[in-house]
Amino acid sequence: MPHIQSGDLVARFYALFEGWGIPWIVPRLIVMLVVVSIIILFISVVAMFLIWWERKISAHIQARFGPMRVGGWHGWAQSIADGVKLLLKEDIIPTRADRPVFILAPMVVFAAALAAYVVIPFGPGLIVEDLNIGILYVIAISSLAVVGIIMAGWSSNNKYAALGALRSAAQAVSYEVPLVISLIGPVLLAGSLSTTKIVEAQRYLWFIVLQPLAFLTYFTCAVAETNRLPFDIPEAESELVAGFHVEYSGMRFAIFFLAEYANMFTVCAIATTVFLGGWRGPLLPPWLWFLLKTFFLLFVMMWLRWTLARVRVDQLMDVAWKVLLPLAFANLGITGLLVWAFS
């Protein structure tokens, strides 16, 4: 696996088609289709695993077993069964809903989750497209999910959904700022926005050692970005029932659910890339290292979720603007000074 050079493979494929005299667009479309299918498959498998895993972790933290029946060993097939159930459920659209927007919203959210996978380096060469503005791209794409959430909240024609969507908008705007600023520190150190370059720059030392404050800030913002407890106020089930997706059921709900876990994986993968040295590690193959680190961060996210209570809306804003933003700026300032001093 580590020696597969996907770039070479694709280039050879293009050359083949060119030799047959077929227009250039065809092989490119085929490659795109294959890559997208692989990513969707990967996301689905990861999300289903994460859902099962989260249920297991929450259960064991709470002195119970969690799913135990479906599939035999510790209910490993529970997520698959749930998925099948959701697929078979009736697709309900509320009468007074804004139909096109209502149908489009889960797709937008899922597309946003999907698009971020373009720049995640699973290993050397195992990246869809090594953009030279990779980090910027991720930040831009991750804000797109909010559009989908607002669409969902608005089109549902439900007061709870509308409140959830408004909260989500406020939250996304607030947390994007410290998120971006906390990522600038490592970018300064690496001297590049490309994700592979950032991993390369951590050859000797992971950036989490140099940038612990940035890591904490980023991780907190990442939890908020993915609408997870303690920052899950857009869907706070005890207040807003289920927030923006209260009217969704069946497959549309499943897509929201899938997108949430896909987003979780994305933000943790970015954290791994930027702070934990990406695929670097001894003995094991790089892609496995990458997955291990990412899953550890995912575990921390779940651990947090099952430990903490939910914050309130105003406190959420307080944390963003009064705690995370100053910390991120302090980190950026110190990093900038040090980089300037040592260069």
Next chain:
Amino acid sequence: MTTVNLHLQQVKEQTGESMEEMWVNMGPQHPSTHGVLRLLIKLDGEVVRECIPYMGYMHRCHEKIGENRAYVQIIPYTDRLDYLASMYNNWAYCLACERLMGIQIPERAEYLRVLIGELQRIASHLIWLGTFGLDLGNFTLFMWCFREREMVLDLFEAVSGQRLNYSFMRIGGLALDVPEGWLGDVKAFLQWFKPRLPEYDRLSTDNIIWQKRIQGVGILKPEDAVSYACSGPVLRGSGIRWDLRKNDPYGIYDRFEFDIPVGTSGDVWDRFWVRRQEIDQSVRIVEQALKDIPPGPVLAPVAKKLRAPVGDIYSRVESPRGELGDYIIADGSEKPYRYKVRAPTFVNLSALPVMLPGYLVADAVAVLGSVDIVLCEVDR
């Protein structure tokens, strides 16, 4: 047009409200109304401006049933009022009947009532703590509290055979004596339970998110608390040192040593903290009761067919939720002429419209949770 819409229209006509505010229906199907309560909330953005509770979804005319049952037959129905503290409902009802009929109950029954009552208080407060955690988004605390509550239920099951609706107390004492070795089981439970409390504290009391969520919201001023006749932890949270176990002792509560925790500002935190400390005090009382429980019968000799002398009584006990009163009018027959339950949560809930305005929706959930309502008791 439904009554809801009619009412909304009426409110609109009367108040001429602006379109910037919106009415949100919390309930009857809402995860944090603890049953089927419906709160009509006027929101200005996220801020609650007004709250109108609607209840009665579980009304079954408990009092009418009571008027048509013999005195003994009412006991199983009282279980169904506050199903999280059934023993207290039994106790309140049996105590009222005993006072009405002038029955003296045996010493051992008194001790066992206190013992079981305080265990019930622990169980009830645990389930409150758990569901309050759920309201604030902490699911883990909920499960942990349920684990220990289950242990109390196991104890009660060994005594009465039921896990929720015990109907264990009788007019004149208890239905049965406790089984052999049961008191040892209670001791073992306390041994297990006491180290668990600091663990809850780690998740709740000591945690910064928990503190910030509930401090300074849902303030109930002491004068409002008295005017709305709040009782139990809601009243004590507002800083009034009033506990019927101390101030109007029933049973043998004057023999036990315990403190009454009170709050200072009357916010959600105070109500939480009062209940949290009451668990400690209940453990203390159980330990004392275990120490000096005497042997003897548990049921006073009473007639099979009980008749109360003509008269009326308002008798009250301090249930985990507050003052649980029974107003019984007897006409000399074997069934009460009038039987009214003064449900503590019904009365405490009536103060909710005073507590909510000015706070956020998220606080509304916390405030409602801190009142600790049981809808079966509110609706009766």
Next chain:
Amino acid sequence: MWRYLRELWQGFWSIILSMQITLRYLFTRAVTVQYPEEKRQLPVRALTRHVLTVDLDSKELKCTACDMCARICPANCIHLEGEGKGKARRPKWFVIDHNLCMYCNLCVEVCPFDAISMYTGMYELGGFSRTNLVYDMETMHADGFYPTIMTPRSPAGAGVKAPPPAGAGKQTRKA
């Protein structure tokens, strides 16, 4: 500034402490019971389906159809009719409607002959129609010893056994 930082640190530390305790619980044993496969041992007094107890020697019902249980029942769920006079009086039919039963044990406590018991351990009473929960005398006829309030242990000294796997219909149990 100093206070701000200290509060920040305290908040962070309290979260760490909370996480520490949940991490510890992650590795403790679950307390739940996997129900259909494992079952908890019910205490003797667990109130479950009624049984009309029998005299262990003659295997005859102890019930004398005195109607006490039917009268005390708050939910009005016991119905019976007796036949015979004096000592020979026995129920002709005896029906308990478990749709209505509140499991309050009053019928057992009031019984002067120890003839009815709820300490049977038959708690799996699910049925596909409401009539499945109406039990007649034949179904409730005890086939051996069952603990009651007056005799919680069998005269032979045998303790109470674990409840048998029970279905909706007629349930039997060896003494």
Next chain:
Amino acid sequence: MTAEEILQQIRARFASEVRTSEVRRGEATLTVKADQNFEICRFIKEELGFEYLNCLSGVDWIGENEMEVAYAISSLRQPGKIILRARVPRDEPVLRSVVPLWGTADWHEREAFDLFGIRFENHPDLRRILLPEDWIGHPLRKDYQDERFVPYPWDDRKPGSVVRPTTA
């Protein structure tokens, strides 16, 4: 203040209103005419200092053709309990509301209105509270009829009588 003193003070102030008064189990119990109930309650609250309304309960005395509202009043500062019973004619059960004195009376009075049909003047929001708004009748009245109502099982039953057939 003992129960006797309480009764004396009330009798001295509202001599013509008090029908009966007695001390039972240390509680002052008195029955009054309904037209001055608000003034008596205000006297009890403001001058005697019993500021805590425990319970407000309606009673239907069908034999005497009267309705009753029983106030159980106590205090958080002093011992002693008062049970004040105001009688109104059953055909025209109207009383003054005591909501201005005690906030808690709001829901209690709504409940009495709901279940007994006793109307309270000056009540801010006298709607049904436990029953649906379109319910007909007041269930706790003794003459209320409902076909779903399960009667007292001991009435009209001889031992062995069959009440209704059941199938097993």
